[in-house]
Amino acid sequence: MQLSVVRIKKRIWTGWIATLPLFVAIFGLLPTDCGALPLFARQTGQNCLSCHAGGQFPELTAYGRKFKLTGYTMGERATVPLAIMGVASSARVSSTAGSTDTEGDFPHNGRFEFTTASLLCCGKVTDNLGMFVQWTWDRFDHLNDQGKWISRSHVDQVDLRYADRFINKDHDLIVGATLNNNPGVTDVWNTHNSAFTPVPGYVPVGNPGGNAGGPFVDVPAMPIIQSLGQTSAGATAYAFWNNLVYAELGGYKVAEKAFSAFGEVGANEMDSFRRLKGFNPYWRLALNHDWGANSAMVGLHGMSAQTYFDSADIDGPTARFNDFGIDGQYQYVLDPHVITAMFSYTHEKQRYADSLWNTANPEYEGVFANSSNTLDYRRAKLTYVYEARYGASLAYTSVRGSSDSILNANPSAVPNSRLWVPEIFWNPVQYVRVGLQYYMWDQYQGAKSNYDGNGRNARDNNTVFLYVWAAY
């Protein structure tokens, strides 16, 4: 046992030291002049911190929100509207105790590796039309039958936007419409959605598919409004009046046929209950107020979605998910200080087709013990950035759900989990970020200790996550 610990530590350090040339390459080869910046910065000629609070993400400044709402059309159309983005990372779990398949449960534990790359095609198309399209390559997507990691490239985020602005000294009305592939990808506060998280934090992104390259353990359940990215295609229309009231309404359907370029359903095991049936409404309301260096928003969001249990069986049983939530943000931006506090609470009511839960039904599938369940999902994050260079954040995520012994295959029969993620990060230049996060599980699958009945504790899932993000 002692030997194996030494070997693991040696492997960790060997892995990290071996990546030093990568750091040198990143910092040495990337040009340092202001002209060599990712797309939106090239389009506007401005520094990233103009739109991103403290130069980081997913928080947008008041100016950044206007840039997005006006359809990414401000500035000058780029000659080559392409950018690349990459993430190298290392995740090291606190304990692998209780695992009979360490590499399978905690793949590439402690190794620092290049894991993800994205190609982005973004920016102004016409005076009224702009786009944000991200194509992502995951190096470690899934294991094949021989136990070898297979990579996969896929459409990630899509936001095609038409916008217009009617402004005079008495009124300011921004209106627009989008075609996109993720409920909430259209939002400009990024408080309640799951989009734009190239590195986790406010939105915990584990490896539900079992791939390497991120914290190993994800929250056991999330509401449907955050679970339809890359499997759905939607159209929404929005209006922002006098910088005060924001309203958005639209709907989503499965990404196939004419919209197959927006995503792919059935790509992995998580696609159960990810194939939408029909057209499913999404809505969002927000009140915004800016004063001095401060900005505040309080909003509501919701979605009603019907999805198939089996993505490949459109004659099969479905479930209905009704989400309703409240979210908000406070922001203080006055150079050199930037503070952003954001929160979101979403309540979900789930109702299932009879065959999914009723043992008396001759077509009983045995998916749920109850005919309906509820889920409460809470998130909060406080971030401070100094000089758009040094930052720290603390994120909190909590999920609580009703007891269902089949849905939640653990002794407690509930998904209840609590996660804290403190982080420090550094932007040596505006298009490179180095961050260190610590995932602290206070509760996992309904228990602090022995959550799986095999002696594994919530804190055993604690994970150190180091990442280097770069874009060009």
Add this chain to the structure above:
Amino acid sequence: MRKILIAAVAIVGVSGCTNLERSRDLANPDIRPEVTAAQVCSNCHGIDGNSISPNFPKLAGQKEAYIIAQLEGFRSHQRSDPAGYEYMWGISRSLNDAQIKGLAEYFSTQLPQPNVSVTAQQIAAGRKIFEQGIPEKETAPCFACHGPLAEGLGAFPRLAGQHQDYLVKQLHVFQETEGRPGTPMKQITHLLSHDDMVNVAGYLQAFPDAQ
């Protein structure tokens, strides 16, 4: 959904590529300065030049010659303070002289609104610097160049009602850097303390109340 897609494509097709009356394009010389002021500049400076955030200076009632000089300075990268290169180098890079003049005319004719007041102590200390200068620090009284009502004079900017935080940062830029060449402010500020800057900037922010 297919109908929506067709409708969306139709909208784009009908709308064409340019929308001169509501464009946010900064590289099209055909767009009137008033349109750029409303569609772009207003995001930070307010449509009437009375910015809300102290990150961005108020432009309402600012001297036309001063705005022209600053935009030309941003465009040529002569003005290189952080607020300049982070935000304004890109905004100004493709503006032509006529657009710059038009923007300057637009904002110089807007009505300045009063700003937030500061403490009586800051007003008193700041008024003294504004009216009398600090002879022992070789600091001339501000009104000598900026006018008795801090309304500005020619290329000397209006200071009345300007954000205190912006003024303090610019005073530090003058004192500590070469980011804003071509003004006498380097010499005037070279012995000013941070407290002096805060006081005089506070007085200027609260100017209407201080009369």
